[in-house]
Amino acid sequence: MRTPQGALLGPQSDKLFARGRTVFPGGITRATIERDPAPRYIQKGDGAYLIDVDGQRFLDLNNNFTTLIHGHGFLPALDAVARLLHDGTCFSNPTAHEIDLAELLVDRIPAVEQVRFVNTGTEAVMFAIKAARAFTGRPCIAKIEGAYHGSYDWAEVGQVGTPSTWGSPEAPVVVPSYEGMPTSVADEIILLHFNDADGARRRIAAAAGRLACILLDPMPSRGGLIPPNPDFIAAVIETARQHGILVVCDEVLNLRQSYRGASARYGIEPDLVAAGKIIGGGFPIGAIGGSRRVMSVFDGSAGRAKVAQAGTFSANPISMVAGRVSMEAMTEAAFARLEEMGDRLRNALAAAISRHQARYVVSGVASLFRIHPKQRLPRDYREAYQSPDEAGAMKAMSRFFRGEGIILPADTAGSLSTAMSDADIDKIADVFERFLTAAPASTY
Missing domain, CATH: 3.90.1150.10 (Aspartate Aminotransferase, domain 1)
Structure with missing residues (x-):
């Protein structure tokens, strides 16, 4: 070498x-x-x-x-996947492997009572937002200025502001993330200045009747990887609860902060959690988890679900097995x-x-x-x-x-x-x- x-x-x-x-x-x-x-x-x-x-x-x-x-080539996951490959890589039917990984996540993450699997962190955030909209009947979301949440229009807008475009801290400007983004997207986003408790209360309350959820990364990586102040978290949670707004924690990256994730580390009790990255053992994955009450929007057993979430490769057995083995080792x-x-x-x-x-x-x-x-x-x-x-x-x-x-x-x-x-x-x-x-x- x-x-x-x-x-x-x-x-x-x-x-x-x-x-x-x-x-x-x-x-x-x-x-x-x-x-x-x-x-x-x-x-x-x-x-x-x-x-x-x-x-x-x-x-x-x-x-x-x-x-x-676990770094590259984590042998327990590789061995488990190698044994599985001869049985098939994906099916239109469910397998026991998806239940195994879901049970692990439900057992581990306090806010998660039920799970739905997708293929990326972007999808996890996207479906969490859709679930919040379906549950509340409201269209808008609030999010932290500069925080990265993947590539769904309403999640990524406001993450690329610069000194010449971002406006005042009291009223951050919703900067489009790509050329040609519909201007209507900005109308449905409220940006919060991170760790500004008073500003969060004020801006959430002012838009409360339109807000489906607050999309919260407990420690935004692109925002500097700075821990949240307890008073900021309290302001967000209390104001959300007061106005019937859901709290969605994006832990796609930050789930690796502890055995039970970042929300538990900072005393946050979200309604929904978006996960990904480490839970796939090196294979494509995303997950939306939360309370039974909110996750019921995905339930189509008695007719059409409020949110129809599918995906050809969602819950594929390779990602499920690799994820379970990797997470068991954590x-x-x-x-x-x-x-x-x-x-x-x-x-x-x-x-x-x-x-x-x-x-x-x-x-x-x-x-x-x-x-x-x-x-x-x-x-x-x-x-x-x-x-x-x-x-x-x-x-x-x-x-x-x-x-x-x-x-x-x-x-x-x-x-x-x-x-x-x-x-x-x-x-x-x-x-x-x-x-x-x-x-x-x-x-x-």
């Missing part, structure tokens, strides 16, 4: 990108793929590490955008070990920043962390937003890490996996220390 040569791509990645440009717009088929200037193509994953098509080996702190909580002890490693890493990064008096701060909890090119810890999306110079500083850091054999996301959350060791944590901290030593005193 080759040691990475700086941050350069190898010739095989270059050749594949040349092929990709002929068949994909922009050369790639996911907007989230990092190009610097071209993407790095991967040959295989091996535990906590990736090996690219040029034979270079990298410690992976992306983990397919926090999905792979015991309370496994979550505790990941959190201990996360605390150790965040403390080591913060100590290095202090020693160098560098203009960086670290946020995150449990197995999640994010480095910000800021003098102080951001409190919301606006403060976490990076200027061009700050974005350049983070890109330089990501390049430095790649040159040292580590994949570090430049502008979103980094994540740990159970495949990592204490030596891996030490390596991350050591590379960061060397980056701060090598970087000019002021790089942006």
